[in-house]
Amino acid sequence: MATTRDAAPAAKFFDPLAQIPGGAGLRAARDAGDPAAALAIVRGLTAHDDVVAALWGIAGDASAEDHALFTAAVEAADDGTPLARTLRALRYITVGWAIRSGARAEHVSANQFEQFHDWLRRAERVLFDVCAEHPGCVPAWEARITTARGLELGHGEARRRYDRLAALDPQVFAAQRVYLQQVLPKWSGSWEDASRFVAECADGAAPGALGPALVVDLALERRVDGEKTIPPEMIDRVRGVAASTVLHPHHVRTAATATAHANFALFFSFADLPAEAWPHFEALGDTPVEGIWGYYEPGAERLYRTSRDAAAKVAAKAATRTGVRA
Structure with missing residues (x-):
């Protein structure tokens, strides 16, 4: 109909x-x-x-x-x-x-x-x-x-x-x-409950599986809740998770891959690591999905474009230094 x-x-x-x-x-x-x-x-x-x-x-x-x-x-x-x-x-x-x-x-x-x-x-x-x-x-x-x-x-x-x-x-x-x-505090859960579930999804995950990437959701939820500083140990953890999930050679792409890439891009942008955000922006191309960027409406599109442009500039400069086309 x-x-x-x-x-x-x-x-x-x-x-x-x-x-x-x-x-x-x-x-x-x-x-x-x-x-x-x-x-x-x-x-x-x-x-x-x-x-x-x-x-x-x-x-x-x-x-x-x-x-x-x-x-x-x-x-x-x-x-x-x-x-x-x-x-x-x-x-x-x-x-x-x-x-x-x-x-x-x-x-x-x-x-x-x-x-x-x-x-x-x-x-x-x-x-x-x-x-x-x-x-x-x-x-x-x-x-x-x-x-x-x-x-x-x-x-x-x-x-x-x-x-x-x-x-x-x-x-x-x-x-x-x-x-x-x-299980997040905003729905009557707790950060402890949320952390346990994130660990559960990571435990035993096969190389390339997306479960460990749930830690990025948790880190971004904490930021939305008011935790503005991202601890260095969390940056190291997310860096490792990116390598073992969406950037892993055994990863099988689905629609969920794009969501994970969107959230990795947001995390690394907030962490002021545009070079590490760039592979995730690049993977999304010109058709991004919302992920947690949607929390920042009505300015989500502008935030995304600004962050992507910053990451692209850093990647282009790095490519120029190494002689590799971005």
Whole structure:
């Protein structure tokens, strides 16, 4: 079911679909209001991180004027398959979270919370049925970690859902990132809980696997929370993690790779190490994903461009000194 658009939507700087195989087709289908066509492309993806990123990207922006039309289109595209039903739930989550906003709880009104929880309960009902009927559906379990957090079902329930997913695939970086949010202080967790989970994701990770890169999320979350100085030992740790994950020759690229690169670039930029940020900016090319840069809206794009330009200049100077083209 396609919605009617008077004009093509303006391209966004941070594109969640750009780094996914078939991303251009996914974007075209989503922007045409044709989630059924987008789902057809998703069914050709194999990596769980690609599928999860694609579904969230298709779920789209719930702040646009025609968001109700697209929600109806997603509902009409639900053919009863697990992916279509999961997409419907993700759309409900997206709408609910847009109403809640990204503000801390004390700045969210009672009416916002009521609507937010209503949309999340709708999503939860859909996801419960999907997971009951198709317990191997990784994207549905990933979404249920988010609904557990939004509905305040507690750390135990969120952990149960994460463990069910990890039993299916322990290397889904999107799931690791979303569960980390659950155990951060801003969601009634603690830095100790978060650090333990980060260590757990790093322990036993195969060379090139993304789990250890979760430490970058943790370091950036601490900065957002007010810890402005990055300790030298953390810089050394992140430097080593970059080498063992996204820069490792055995790393297998997925949509999650781009998210990790974005966060490494942000970390090294904040650490005033533009030369070390550059390989990550370079890997993203002209189609960056948001990662934690989104925390700095409305100035995230400007911050990204300024940081990338600074890193590019340092890399160019180094290349000139060594006689190697940047």
